[in-house]
Amino acid sequence: DTEVTQTPKHLVMGMTNKKSLKCEQHMGHRAMYWYKQKAKKPPELMFVYSYEKLSINESVPSRFSPECPNSSLLNLHLHALQPEDSALYLCASSRPGQGFRRFFGPGTRLTVL
């Protein structure tokens, strides 16, 4: 299995809602990432988990809360988002020592109304 899966594919939420994005990989990768991508822009790193521990938080607002329940799963909890948070949210994973080789999921297209 060489896939990173993400659910849901699309999500529409109001500014007062609480929702979660889910990411899963079964490649044995011990680094997992959340990225945000706006249209016609490169992916922008949000969080890095290494061996299930949060190692990098790129000054992301607290309305985004990551969680890594185990080595295969990564969640991103969303609360009180703003319309400008609408974007494609990508999950990725990589092997230790091969951080340049990131396996990206298809993303969740998030719209905040």
Added chain:
Amino acid sequence: QQQVKQSPQSLIVQKGGISIINCAYENTAFDYFPWYQQFPGKGPALLIAIRPDVSEKKEGRFTISFNKSAKQFSLHIMDSQPGDSATYFCAASSGGGSNYKLTFGKGTLLTVNP
């Protein structure tokens, strides 16, 4: 501060032609230079990558040329096909362990006309 500069922003090529995308970097600590390909509605996928001690790497129709002294690298797509139409990101990686960073260029939208 953009550490990897990519050009052009967009590129239109006829089927069968050669597509060339260029990138430049400043940080000499980068240890790998990957290229990612992204189709609409999909996540980026690693296409090809090169180490800075190698001047060229070829995989099928895709070739990376690397010029360490000029701090530049480029992607050449030979015999370009409509199916190659996508956004291409050059990138550069550095660091180690949990602090392994991947810096992306701004991307090039390639359109290959039939």
